[in-house]
Amino acid sequence: MAKALVVGSLALDSIETPHGTVHQALGGSCSYAATAASYFTDVSIVGVVGDDFPPDAVENFRKRGIDLSGMQVIKGGKTFHWSGYYTRDMNQAVTNTTELNVFADFKPVLSEAQRNMPFVFLANIHPALQLDVLNQVRNPKMVAIDTMNFWIEGYKQQLTDVIRRCDILLVNEGESRQYCEKVNLIECGRELLQLGPKTVVLKKGEHGALLFQKDRIVYFPAYPLDHLKDPTGAGDTFAGAMVGYLAHLGEVTDDNLVRAVHVGSCMASFVVEEFSLKRLLSIKPGELKARTDRLRSMVNLPALDEKSLVDVKG
């Protein structure tokens, strides 16, 4: 039985970056997150598409063993479409249009098996849909959520209801500043924790990520990449890999969370090398290990012992 349930957008994206353009390419928070999670655990998805959704996208999900019984296909309907662009530094997407299409009337109905799944990821989608799924699952071991500026802007109260009920909140720096109406990221992280999640993961793109818990803040650098084509899906891949990896480990301990963020950031480093899910779908055995080893070697801070100067001289 699948261990991780993912709900989110299944989309066709039209994107422009300084390195190229794609039209109606496979995208969506659920597509990226479920694919990333599928490298570590069995995944089942909840979502909706129109009959314009490409058969090769479905085939790709199938090849990764993703359970698609919760993917509704609406005859004559149009798949969610997002279009956006990135400017030179590529740290922030600018949305041109968000066409909800079949998602506008979507009512998720979870199967018995999906209701009992222990690891739940509510990827970026309307907070009302996230709440709907949350109301159907039974006593999961862990619920993680993600969102974006579009929903913070228009549906902050519903989003707050979702945040109050999750264990792990993932946001990027812009979203955390927008939600908290503050500039300082440490203040934002602490404020978000106050709402209820035990863990907040604040992603800072090429500058890494911060993990906040009641008694600690852990900093993670990002995997250093020479070439980046399209940052779309990095956040979803990060989150999906994190959730899938935690499902694989089975327990959400402090140590496992640190491992999961390490794995999440290295998985995200693959997706940005190509447009759409091209690179994410072609990760070979050995490639993730090479990146996690390299990232680890980059943050080797030796402990300062008695022989070294451990503090300023008085």
Ligand code: AMP
């Ligand atoms: P990320 O770059 O990880 O934040 O996510 C990018 C994906 O989010 C794209 O593939 C889009 O299809 C999808 N997306 C964009 N806007 C929305 C939205 N308002 N709700 C859900 N998914 C969205």
